[in-house]
Amino acid sequence: MKEKDGFVDYPEQQMILYVEKDDGKYGPMQTGSFISANYMEDYIFKRRNLEIVLREQLYKNDISPVKYYMVLEELSLSELSSRAGIRKSRTKKHLDPKQFGCVTADELRRYADVFNVPVANLLQVVLVNDHDIFESNFILENKAEKISVQHASTDNPYIVLTKIEERK
Numbered sequence: 001m002k003e004k005d006g007f008v009d010y011p012e013q014q015m016i017l018y019v020e021k022d023d024g025k026y027g028p029m030q031t032g033s034f035i036s037a038n039y040m041e042d043y044i045f046k047r048r049n050l051e052i053v054l055r056e057q058l059y060k061n062d063i064s065p066v067k068y069y070m071v072l073e074e075l076s077l078s079e080l081s082s083r084a085g086i087r088k089s090r091t092k093k094h095l096d097p098k099q100f101g102c103v104t105a106d107e108l109r110r111y112a113d114v115f116n117v118p119v120a121n122l123l124q125v126v127l128v129n130d131h132d133i134f135e136s137n138f139i140l141e142n143k144a145e146k147i148s149v150q151h152a153s154t155d156n157p158y159i160v161l162t163k164i165e166e167r168k
Helices: 032-060 063-071 077-084 087-095 104-114
Strands: 015-019 026-032 125-130 135-137 147-153 158-168
Touching: 026 032, 032 125, 063 087, 063 147, 063 158, 077 087, 077 104, 077 125, 087 104
Parallel strands: 125 158
Antiparallel strands: 015 026, 125 135, 147 158
16 A cells, blocks of 8 residues: 555544555554544444434333343353353343343343443443433543432333433
């Protein structure tokens, strides 16, 4: 690849490419990521929509919290089962909201470790109000005194909806 062909204007994510210089020698060149520059917005849009669809299914008790996180983390049943150290047949049961009630506290902890979330997040949905739109998000530091927290029930008996708003 020639040096002029390797340049991508995307300062948010830089990378090093080894390209052919104008003098015919090969060497490093710092440039932006082509994939990030051209596909990141589409990926974020699709990911946000997937999360919204899955959250609605979770509220309606169509999927379990384990299925919700498994799909978001792009894990297969075998991967999740192996990482959690839980039999595949038992993990498959936990994907069904009707069977999720038989999960033990130890199994919840194992799933939470795999998904890298607190155990409580397997049993509640936390939404943050961002300009009158509630979205799943992490609470930014140093805003605790400006935040209001509300809890609401859902059709799923194991899920509590938690809404967090910044007080005005």
